[in-house]
Amino acid sequence: MRNWFKANRSQLGLTGLAFGVLLLLIVMVLMAKPVAAAPQSQDEQPTDESCLACHQQEGMTAQVGGEPLPVTIDPEKFSASVHGTEDIACVDCHTNITGFPHPEVTASSRRDFTMELYPTCQECHLEQYEKTLDSVHQRAIAAGNTNAAVCTDCHNPHTQPRLTDESTGELLPEARVAVPQTCAQCHSTIYETYSDSVHGAALQDGNQDVPTCINCHGVHNIGDPTSNSFRNSVPALCADCHTDETLMKQYGLSTNV
Incomplete structure (x- = not known):
């Protein structure tokens, strides 16, 4: 037996070394901390798909000041709208929505909710928004008539087609x-x-x-169509068309009016 060990000493040494290395690797693997998955960014915004997962349900409403507010969005109509074709995302307008549940709506009525949201339009349509500030509608609002028209009364942001x-x-x-x-x-x-x-x-x-x-x-x-300035401008308004000889000739009308 002693002679056998002497004859195989080198082979046994290599085997022991290999076993030792393997044992060391096993210990290192067991002691190593697992690599954590990269956390999802807290700043990541909801996608349109995640919004529509709920908001495409028919008959969906939210309570605003005790009034039911329809919040169902037709995905096809939105996709065909000017906002949809321009890739305007839900959260581009609904900037306070970062996840679910949504922030509490504090508006006292559906109309108050509209009045709180419509100034968002100026983020993209500043020129048009600033013009409305000098309109008869805005003056009515300033005087307390919140039923006067605002942007979203004329342009439904979820279905508005391209106008120009x-x-x-x-x-x-x-x-x-x-x-x-x-x-x-x-x-x-x-x-x-x-x-x-x-x-x-x-x-x-x-x-x-x-x-x-x-x-x-x-x-x-x-x-304001009831103002003196508007009344005085009426003849010039009519003249825009009725002094156009080419246009009037098509309809057999005289420009001598």
Whole structure:
């Protein structure tokens, strides 16, 4: 036996060394701390997909000051809207939403909720927003009439289609036709009068030459139509079209008015 150990001493040494190295590796692995997964950023914003996972459910409402507020969003309509096509995310407008549950709504009514949110529009539409500050609508709000129109009363942010041609900036034909219906949400009686007029009837027939509400009253900086300044400007407003010889000739009308 002694002779066998002498003959195999070198082989036994190598085997022992290998075993020792293996044992050391096992100990090191067991003692090593597990590598933690990278934590999710606390600043990560909810995606549109995560928002719509809840908000595409039909009939979904939230209580605002005891009033039910519809909060269902149609994904297809939003995707087709100008905000959807421009990749405006939900949290770009709803900046206080960072996760679920959402912050408590403190508005006392649905209208107060609208009044709190609509100034967000100026983040992208500052020029238009600043014009509204000099409008008859804004003056009514300043006087305490919170039912006067704000941005989102005319432009539903979740369904608003594109209004102007991207290359020319001109109002699209379908947008022109929709203008009176938009104003009719508040001014229904005047809308009926306009619809029965030669201008309104022609517009409904698809005539793009006739004036709509905004041609006479402006768009965002709408003036007070009962003011003396507006009344004095009426002849010039009419003259914009009725002194255009090329335009009037198409309809057999004289510019000598």
